[in-house]
Amino acid sequence: MANFVADAQVHGHSIRGQRSRGIRGRFLFMLPLLLFLSCPSSAQDTKAKELYAQSIRLFGERKAGEAIPLMEQAIKQDPSFADAHLKLGQLYEFTKRFDAALDAYRAAIRLQPDSPASAAAYQSLSTILLRLGRYGEALPYLEKFQTLFAPQSAQHKRVARQIESARFGQEAVAHPQPVDPKPLSAVLQTTPSQYFPVLTPDEQTLVFTALKPEGDEDLMVATYNGESWSPPASLSPGINTNDNEGTASLSADGRLIVFTACQGRKGFGSCDLYLSRKTGADWSTPENLGPTVNTRYYESQPSLSADGRRLYFVSDRPGGQGRRDIWRSDLDAGGTWNEPVNIGSPINTPFNEASPFIHANGQSLFFASDGHVGLGGYDLFVADSLASTGQTIGWSTPTNLGYPINTSEDQASLFVAANGTRAYYSFEEQKDGVSQRSRLYVFDLPESLRERVKPVSFLKGVVADGRTKKPLSALVELIDLKTNQVVSRVHTDATTGQYTAVLPSGGEYALYVSTPGYLFKSMSFDFTQPIKGDRHAGTGIAMNVPLEPVTGGTSAKETLNNLFFESTRYDLADKSRTELDRIAAFMKSNPTVRIEIAGHTDDKGDAAANLLLSQKRAQAVVAYLTKAGVEPGRLQAIGYGKTRPAVPNTSDENRQLNRRIEWRVL
Structure with a gap:
């Protein structure tokens, strides 16, 4: 996933604003300019100068293949011709002969290691080595290159960034991540x-x-x-x-x-x-x-x-x-x-x-x-x-x-x-x-x-009318019970009723599925505690959601899964506000609806005590709704104790399901 992918954001519109030139090609667009601007200042031999000039001319005509032999001859004629070594390196780099280019740049540097005239050779040599991932080889050249500039200059700072990258790269390669793409x-x-x-x-x-x-x-x-x-x-x-x-x-x-x-x-x-x-x-x-x-x-x-x-x-x-x-x-x-x-x-x-x-x-x-x-x-x-x-x-x-x-x-x-x-x-x-x-x-x-990426679970399924099975267009909202803030809000597909909702880890969440004319469905997800089998750690949960219409004959009812009480108590926990406010809003948007709030318990403990506890819990919900502005005559509280279990009381999980508050349209 290198230059091509990085540059081809949408074909021809790259990250850098230019078409990808492939690996090592980041600086190649400068080569023609460098070749024409530089002059053979270090040449001593007349024949070498002539060969150099012919090579430059041929490259100007885009004949790099013909230019290279002439530059090689110029160097053979005058091995101390530093500028010819530099230009030969650039010609090799242009034709993607990177190892040969490195040798040519090194030769130019050896002839003038401390001269500012070698800056281009240092730059090109270190750039190629970095692009090849040869960080250890690049470091000494970069460190020497940096000494050619004043400490506060832009060039000095630019080379400092390259040195930092070379050291980082050297360390990263020495300690690779265990990945196998x-x-x-x-x-x-x-x-x-x-x-x-x-x-x-x-x-x-x-x-x-x-x-x-x-x-x-x-x-x-x-x-x-x-x-x-x-x-x-x-x-x-x-x-x-x-x-x-x-x-x-x-x-x-x-x-x-x-x-x-x-x-x-x-x-x-x-x-x-x-x-x-x-x-x-x-x-x-x-x-x-x-x-x-x-x-x-x-x-x-x-x-x-x-x-x-x-x-x-x-x-x-x-x-x-x-x-x-x-x-x-x-x-x-x-x-x-x-x-x-x-x-x-x-x-x-x-x-x-x-x-x-x-x-x-x-x-x-x-x-x-x-x-x-x-x-x-x-x-x-x-x-x-x-x-x-x-x-x-x-x-x-x-x-x-x-x-x-x-x-x-x-x-x-x-x-x-x-x-x-x-x-x-x-x-x-x-x-x-x-x-x-x-x-x-x-x-x-x-x-x-x-360890850095908290996994998320997700719910997916279909929302439909609980009686006709017709797919519904509905709103699916995820609420953080601690903050009462909306974490996610999505709509089902209006044609298919399909939905997908993401469930973040590490919190307690209420999930509501609602659409006008139906009782909302509430679900509760607690990711603050480890789940047996790690069921919710990044897994998907398939859950079709039938919604009960408010009108149409048989009384509609739903379980309120986000009402919370301390064991054996009827005081509503603070995090119940999300659910309670939802019921209040529903009642205000459906002013003719009357509902029953029904309390239920499991079969543990004294039956009379359970009956009283379920009644008081139902009354606590009604009291909150009344205070929120719902007319008392539209609300009825009743406790059923253990007499109407939703599932058999045969396990702790089932008993938890039986300890519930339901609401039913009267």
Whole structure:
């Protein structure tokens, strides 16, 4: 996953703003200028000067193959001709003969080791060595190179960054991460290159960017059946065009996509972000995210939060900290994207950041950067949200993902599965320093990184009418019971009723499924305590949700799963407020509805005591609702004790289910 992938964001619109030139090619665009501007100041032999001049002329005519022998003859004629050694190195580098180029640069340096005239040789030699990952060899040249500049000069500081990278790279290679990337599947390789993979939390739907032989980039989709991947297909004829679409991001339910398009569509700048929604099997016509998100500058490489309500992306708009920075925009309650904010330091640097990926946990941000210390070029990093710790808004100091996830090549992007165990990326195959093709790979995340990425579980299923089984369009909300704040808010598919909701680890959550005309369904998830068998640690839970209509004959009833009492007590715990407020809101929006609040216990203990406890618990709920403004005449409290178990009292798990509060429409 080197230069080609890093540069081909959308074909022809690279991270650096230029077409990829392949490995070692980062500085080659300067060679013609260097060759013509320099003069053979160190030549002593007239014949050598003539050969040198002929070689320069031929290269100016783009005849590098013919220029090289003449430069070699000039050196043979005058071995002390330092400038000829330098130009020969540049010619070798231009033709991708890197070992020969290194020898030529070394020769130039040996002739004038302390002269500023050797600066170009030091620069090119150390740059090639760094791009080859030969950090130990590069260090002494870099350290000598640095002495040619004043300590406070820009050149001195630039070389200092290279020295820091060389030392970091040397240490990283000496202590590699235990990773073993494997090709994802040969069946996906239907085009010359594939890159920027994104997946749904169940890892069964894959969307990626494919480069076609004609140079067009499209978004492709493939599905996994538990054993193999399907052949990739175009994501949608309404999304893919004859121009380029790429670098997509999916919401957790796979029904919202944001992608980049740089040509063809009417936009605001060089590259814009577009959004499409899936209903049933169809994607909507892509919408430009508008002038708040898109500008006349460059916007690309989006990453959506799991619920699709927060968007990270890359832009070079004014107001940033560097050339290209990571920005963030939130979707407000009215469905409008807010003014983007720069996520600031320590993520963004004076250089370039790229390809942000916010993990499904909403806390782990992966991104690429050439501004942080790494192994060379763009490296991949991870940082943690400080907001989740309660300290402050911001991010922790980024951590380099290490070798061999990062190498001396550019690493463009990484996708980490919701369960935090696997990572997907693209690896670029090269030949003689030229990018050949890019393929999708997967590897198990090493333990050191798994500890950084909190896994998330997810619920998926279908919401339907409990009586007719007709799929329903419904709202699915996840609430943090400690803060009473909405963690996630998604809608079911209006056609199929399907939903996917992410469940973060480490907290207590209430999940509500609701739609007008039906009792809401409440579910409770406690991830603060270890679960037997680690059931919820990054696993998926299939749960179809039948909703009971308020009217239609038989009285509708539901269990209130987020009401909490101390054992043998009837005082409502503070975290019950979320559920109680939901009931109050339901009653206010359904002013003609009357309900029964019913208390139930298990079979342990004295029957009379259980009956009294269940009655008092039901009355406590009614008291709260009355205080919240619900008319007392619309509420009825009754305790049933142990007389109406939901399931047989044959286990602790069943007894817990029987200790409950239900509400029923009268």
